[in-house]
Amino acid sequence: MNYRFSSFFTTILAILFVVSCGTESSRSITAVSWGGSYGRAVNEGVNIPFTEETGINIQVEDYNGGLAQIRAQVEIGxxxxxxxxxxxxxxxxxxxxGLLEPIDVASLPDGPDGTPAAEDFVEGSMTDCGAGSVFFSTVYAYNEESIPGTKPSTIADFFDLQTFPGRRGMRRVPQVNLEFALIADGVPRDQVYAALDTPEGIDRAFSKLETIKDEVIWWEAGAQPPQMLADGEVVMSTAYNGRIFNAQVLEDQPFVIVWDGQLMGIGQFVVVAGTPRLEEAMEYLAFVTSAKSMAEIGRRISYSPARRSGMPLVSTHIEKGIDMEPHMPGSPVNAAQALRFDWEWWADHQDEMNERFSAWLAR
Amino acid sequence: MAGSLRFPVDPHRRTQLRALALVAPLVIYIGVTFIAPLGTMLTRSVYDPVVADVLPETLELLEQWDGRTLPSEAVFAAAAAEIRRAAAARSLGQVAGRVNRVQGGLRSAVTRTARELRDIEAGPWRESMTAIDSVWADPATWHAIQVTGERFTARHYANALDLQRLPDGSLAPQPVERRIYLKLFWRTLLVSTVITLLCLILGYPVAHLIARSPTGRANWLLILVLVPFWTSLLVRTTSWIVLLQTQGVLNDLLVAIGLVSDDGRVAMVYNMTGTIVAMTHVLLPFMVLPLYSVMRGIPPTYMNAAASLGATPVQAFLRVYWPQSLPGVGAGALLVFILAIGFYITPALVGGSDGQLISNMIAYHMQTSLNWGLAAALGGVLLVGVIVLYVVYERLVGVERMGLG
Incomplete structure (x- = not known):
């Protein structure tokens, strides 16, 4: 083989190699999540193993919730x-x-013991276009150092300025706050949404909120409550349980979560309608909604798997080795004190409630 | 022959064309990134074809409805057919969301009706639909469909001005507990004015000092002004939280020197004070820089001349220096004011319950409630307000006197 021919041959090989690399790395999808410690948990627990297993790269983007960007992308195409x-x-x-792809629950992987996905998912955690991710809770937490003596233990204590003076942190939205106000005012947990269906119930919730309004600092981002508790800016604050858990466990903050009346919500993984990378996206969806992936998230932040089979897989925290169960919203003890967030009620009444809440705040 | 066919090239025209070609990229850029989005947003505030496109027959039949009793069976039949079709085409959600804004609770009622209608083969539709959900027996539901069915609508503007349309078509104020936007518009104007004045009071001496300093020192002072300008807005805002919060640096200092007691720490953030302090700091460079560039052009000899003619320093300032610095004041004030009106990250973080501005509401309707029509209408009202202020300003001060450096 003469020299010139071999160099020609090498060049062709090199080009082929580059081209094949190109197609390989073009298998890439964008997964959008909430960032912060939860985003990190998803990334380490799910995204990295997924890329290792399938070779599909994942571009991670953070957002703050809402459909605005998805709607804009679908409308523009x-x-x-x-x-x-x-x-x-x-x-x-x-x-x-019509912004999301429909999801067939049968296409999702079975549980580790062979239970079909449809039965493995906790009731109400699958929707037409979404597969349940993890349960998270809005709870309230206090800083042990700022409350000497008797410690608060119920939602009513959060509203009790006599026994527990000091400022409160609450999220600047009507959601959760109205429910907490009614529970604190003596409405049984299972009748909260029935009460909110009546104008009197809504008035009652607002007048209960009124009793602590002057002492409330309103937060916007999930990272704020642990910060405000640590700074002593507030003595107690509503917060996402995972954020408080991270502060407790990773930063050794003297925070205590009150699980009474915890408002439990569930996240949904969805696929944006019309994505040109549908196949890869569905592959990722099947991976991320497996019991193992949910448990990997649960080992990094205290959010409970949406699958029944996921819970026993969680066991201990990946770094600190502590038992995760007492910190999970879905553990039997904590779940017994929970109220499931009624997203349907809020979908119907969010606009009115938000106007009323904003008007009330500005008054 | 060939020569006479060629166009004579006018050198003047060629220069014009070249000039046009040079500005064309900018014109196109502004058109694509500014005029077009602004236009589509403003269109959204008055034009909303979704319900009209999805329920055309229902709306047509509703025109004969008297508005008080139940609509006829024909209306129900048309509605049932169109709701089913929309659910299959997955366009019902947008309709449900829109009618829900007029009458809370309709979103779930409409989607539930669509689900249950799947199993119903034939009429009478009036009975079936009212059995599925009692909202269909309520004239208010049909009224909501009629209101949202208007292609060209003023309802977003009415909503943005705290008005509502009654079933008889007249406008009335919203109930007290839902009146929010007018108050926020006023507050935004007020806060922006206060911030502009504060920036002027704080920025004027600084700009004067820099303009009068020798070049070396002036550069250093300018860098001091610019460094915060280059720092991320979020970093600056959160630093103010650290400084001003009740357990923060400033309160600690006040307690340490005994000015306030430990229980009497002052609330300086998560309220209007925090909003004003942080926004003034963020916007200060926009005041200092135009002021500086104008002041640098005022020869120091004028003040000396005024003094040598017997003017006191105050007289010299008021009658010689101040009028000459006015273009800078005008430019800085306008810049700060307009930026302040549209600010939303800072008030969102340090605003607390009374520090919210209208832009926070616009952001909410863009991102969370997805009521882009209302967001556009709020933006439209704000735009008109700013234009009116600009015209007034132009009459009073004159834009040609404004110096941006």
């Missing part, structure tokens, strides 16, 4: 988000508006 971690109400609404 320029889709760059493939899989998104949405809230329940948004997943249902996006599905009704």
């Amino acid at each position: 320029e889709i760059h988000w493939d899989v998104v971690d949405l809230e329940m109400a948004e997943a249902v609404r996006g599905c009704d508006e």
